[in-house]
Amino acid sequence: MESIVIDEADLRLLDLLQIDASRSNQTLAELAHLSPPTSLRRVKRLRQLGMIEREVALLSTDKLAPLLGHGLTALVEITLERQGAEQLDAFEARVVPAPEVQQCYRVSPGPDFMLVVHCGDMPAYLDLARRLFTSDANVRNVKAFFSLKRAKFDPRLPLHRSATKAGS
Missing domain, CATH: 3.30.70.920 (Lrp/AsnC effector binding domain/regulation of amino acid metabolism (RAM) domain)
Structure with a gap:
């Protein structure tokens, strides 16, 4: 099986998307310290790799x-x-x-x-x-x-540096 490698920029993009996937690519690129074309290309790759399963709205x-x-x-x-x-x-x-x-x-x-x-x-x-x-x-x-009370709900995954290689 081919090794999948993601770097710090990919992790920044994934984390930013977990917080708010509705941001424009321009804003996402700025926050991730990337150019807009690079941001767009990387997000597309992350989707193709299945790292981004889907994007949804969380209801109140x-x-x-x-x-x-x-x-x-x-x-x-x-x-x-x-x-x-x-x-x-x-x-x-x-x-x-x-x-x-x-x-x-x-x-x-x-x-x-x-x-x-x-x-x-x-x-x-x-x-x-x-x-x-x-x-x-x-x-x-x-x-x-x-459940009597929901004290916390957060679907966000903590992204650690050790998670940069998958499927060796």
Whole structure:
């Protein structure tokens, strides 16, 4: 496999994009201490390498709450009866497309999966639990923890210099 190399300028661009991906290329180039054509070329390369998965808008839950309700966020532990690759893949394939499932992690040790789920209210969560968990004969245990307050949410990855080489 070919080695992928990124340098300090790439890391600066990635960090700046994590903070605000809506900046113009001119502004991004200025902040990264690059020329606009170099900035544009590097960002295009980072996208092609898959370093930039996608660009999204982060919505304000506080501003939307008066319009949509606060909703219900749950951290859900799932333990399967059988943990073969086929069963793990099948469970993941069923839960990942559900729009209520914001994040899905295979974990070890302990449960097999940790999910971050957001539903409109408790009846919506119960419907989701029936559809995704209790209807699956391979789900042995479900443990849900309901969020009372979100103290922090930051999707930004810390970029360390040791992360400059990938896939040797």
